[in-house]
Amino acid sequence: MSEHEQELDATLARAITELRREPPARPDAVARAVEAARAASTVPEALAPASMARRRRRRTILAVAGIAAAACVAGYAARGMLEPGERAAPAAAGSASNGLVVQAANAGDDPAHLTWQFVFQSSRAHRVSLIGDFNGWDPTAAPLTRAAGSGLWSVTLPLTPGRHTYAFLVDDSSFVLDPRAPATRDADLGSKESVVIVGRP
């Protein structure tokens, strides 16, 4: 498989993962779906032949499903434009745009874990790993994937709710803090690590 195909696969996999998250539907899309359902029920079924009623219900279901799918895609696109890395521009005090926004857990998620994405920016790195207390600071546990044509690296993994310390290991040697996150000093080693607090909404 070519590098391009691998990148496409990674992108496609990420898209699938995002779609499975079922981001919230846009209000106008929901309103259209509700209106479509309401319009479909205005003609009493008793006055229509059974076959026509069935066809009408089928069309209504298809229309609602299509609008819901479009809303999901729109929600995914909106989420894609608001990745944590991009949200992590210099934050105004009191805002939630410092890369530590609580992400909603879906009903299908493991209730003991929340899905979390880490983003690192470097156009010169060859390998980037996420290391933290959640993976025992193991450099092999969570390698980041570089987005094609950009210097953005990312990895998504499940985290237990609570406070976590972490860093990025670049090219197997450089210990780099997350510029988008606050830092803390390790109580025992004196070293600095980045901090994220994960909480269920």
Place this chain on the structure above:
Amino acid sequence: MSRRLLAAALLLAAVTAPAGLRAQRSSGAGAGLDSATSEAVGRVLDGARAAGLPAGPIVAKVRLGMLRHAPDSVILAAAQAVAARLLEARRALGPLADPADLAAGADALGTGVTADGLRMVRAAAGNGAVAVPLGVLAELTASGVSAGRAAAIITALVRRHAPARELVALGNDVNADVRAGAVADASLGVRVQRLEAILTVRTVPSATSLPTATGTGR
């Protein structure tokens, strides 16, 4: 000749593999330490397991120390400190605390939170998980908020059923204020007012006021 070389290689592997496997089994984190330190770390881990404490945080600390190229003596001391904090956390949080809560408690103790602070949060949370409030408490204390005041406020918020997202936002906001130059205690006093307003609007069993200027310094 090649068969002799292959046999020699297999024999060598058979002799050295058990030692390597033993080192891995003992801690999974001792590779790279000198033998004495590795043995000592193994004893710390064995002691923690025997006491029913999670070994994960200890192993993680050792690995972090090695990644940071800390001296072996510092790594060993760090492992011992984590084990001690896990034990203290269990005493404060109770014998039914799960590994995540114990790890959060040990982490909080490491930032300056007291055992009394852990007990207060545990009492307020009842049978609920405490990893998130303890994580926020740890972050507030690490940001410079006095330990007693931070514990009192987090306890009051937990008692008033503050949502996890609001607790997390409080910790993040205070941290951001401190990074921007604010005094931590002052920031907490301001930021908690928003939560006060939110919780006052909600229907909660007991709408007691949040403490504003209590607690002792670290």
